[in-house]
Amino acid sequence: MDSATLVRFLVTAFFAVTFLQSGLDKVLDRDGNLQYLTQHFGNSPLAPWVPQLLTAITVIELVAGGLCGLGLLLFDFRHPGMRVAGWGVAMAGVALLCLLFGQRLAKDYAGAAVIAAYFALVLIGLRAF
Structure with missing residues (x-):
């Protein structure tokens, strides 16, 4: 395995784990996350939209993690170019x-x-794709 393929694999795997776990946590413990985020953003302009934004970021994270996970299952990271794994990293x-x-x-x-x-890792990963 050449170094570019290894970088694509590691970055894709990292974001599959990161965003599948984070997205699933937001689904399984929505009330706890909503309570924490309502307090966290209480003094910000986002305060009125916390429930909607939680839903939006949950969907984005699950799409990113899902595409990265699917890219791993398809061994998509072996090929350069924006395929499933590359789009997963981009969504990350x-x-x-x-x-x-x-x-x-x-x-x-x-x-x-x-x-x-984390964003720097996305840029490194996208450069490898």
């Missing part, structure tokens, strides 16, 4: 931008900084 980038936007509006700058590291 969209999810991270949404999360970053929310963290910045909530003035959670430490949380936003963590998201930036």
Whole structure:
């Protein structure tokens, strides 16, 4: 396995695990997540829309994780180009931008900084595709 294929595999696997777990947690513990996020965004312009935004980010995360997971099952990462795994990594980038936007509006700058590291991994992964 060449290094580009290994990078595609590792990045795809990382985001499959990250976003499938996060999305499923939001589905299985919606009430707990909604309570936490309502408090977290209580003083931000997003406060009135927390339930709708939770649904939206849940869908985006599940799509990103699902595409990455499907890309792994299809061994899609073996081929360069934007196929299933590549689109999964791209959707991971969209999810991270949404999360970053929310963290910045909530003035959670430490949380936003963590998201930036994940986003850098998206860029590395997309470069490998």
